[in-house]
Amino acid sequence: MTMEFLVATGIGWVTACGVYLLLRGRTFTVVLGLSLLGYAVNVFIFAMGRLWMGAPPILSDAAAAVADPLPQALVLTAIVIGFATTGFVIELALRSRHENGSDHVDGHPERVTVRRTRHPFDGRSLEVFSAVTLQGELKLVLVLPDGTRLRVPATWTDLYGPPAPCPAVLASVAQLRQARVVVNGLLRRAQAAESAAPTSPKEPSNARAVDLPAATTARRGRTGVGDPPTRAATERSRAAGAPDAPDRAGPACFTAAGASR
Numbered sequence: 644m645t646m647e648f649l650v651a652t653g654i655g656w657v658t659a660c661g662v663y664l665l666l667r668g669r670t671f672t673v674v675l676g677l678s679l680l681g682y683a684v685n686v687f688i689f690a691m692g693r694l695w696m697g698a699p700p701i702l703s704d705a706a707a708a709v710a711d712p713l714p715q716a717l718v719l720t721a722i723v724i725g726f727a728t729t730g731f732v733i734e735l736a737l738r739s740r741h742e743n744g745s746d747h748v749d750g751h752p753e754r755v756t757v758r759r760t761r762h763p764f765d766g767r768s769l770e771v772f773s774a775v776t777l778q779g780e781l782k783l784v785l786v787l788p789d790g791t792r793l794r795v796p797a798t799w800t801d802l803y804g805p806p807a808p809c810p811a812v813l814a815s816v817a818q819l820r821q822a823r824v825v826v827n828g829l830l831r832r833a834q835a836a837e838s839a840a841p842t843s844p845k846e847p848s849n850a851r852a853v854d855l856p857a858a859t860t861a862r863r864g865r866t867g868v869g870d871p872p873t874r875a876a877t878e879r880s881r882a883a884g885a886p887d888a889p890d891r892a893g894p895a896c897f898t899a900a901g902a903s904r
Contacts, residue, residue: 662676754771782795
């Protein structure tokens with residue numbers, strides 16, 4: 644195993660660790676990731692001038708091999724600049740934590756509480772891993788108790804404060820307008836159906852009179868209009884001097900009596 648392979652493997656591992664820490668959503672891990680990336684770049688520049696064992700970077704007649712001094716000078720300058728940049732980024736991270744109350748890169752809190760009815764983690768406080776914006780909506784990546792991650796909308800949590808109490812309303816204005824359109828359409832359809840239906844003949848207002856039989860009228864002691872007079876009514880009319888009312892067989896009897904005389 645040569646020295647070049649070991650150096651290349653170390654550069655790769657340091658770069659991978661730096662990228663991983665840089666993608667974390669916390670300012671401290673971002674600072675560490677930037678530092679590791681700077682160290683990996685420095686070693687890479689140093690290895691570009693070839694790796695020599697025991698070779699001085701100064702030209703002399705006694706030296707059999709001479710190392711390139713230019714990459715070493717560049718690495719020393721990069722180390723000094725890297726220290727200054729790291730101190731500046733740390734100061735920015737501390738200022739951000741002081742103003743936002745959290746070391747999250749986007750200013751989000753370290754933990755949020757899920758405020759979603761019928762959610763399996765409703766009311767539980769979960770750690771915020773990162774945040775993404777999809778289709779104009781902020782979504783948080785939360786770390787579950789078993790170590791897995793769950794992405795939920797930020798409105799499902801208390802990120803923007805406790806949810807305001809919902810007033811008891813029937814529906815929103817848009818829903819009421821939509822209901823009005825539906826009701827108006829149903830009313831127009833009902834009116835069209837009534838105008839297209841055939842008109843039914845009206846029933847007579849007065850019912851047909853039912854004539855009681857003569858026997859029932861006589862039994863009750865009342866005389867209907869047009870009924871023949873009873874015997875008691877004939878005797879009362881005779882006592883009052885009224886002429887006898889001929890019955891239905893009167894003309895035939897009178898003709899027979901005249902013929903016999």
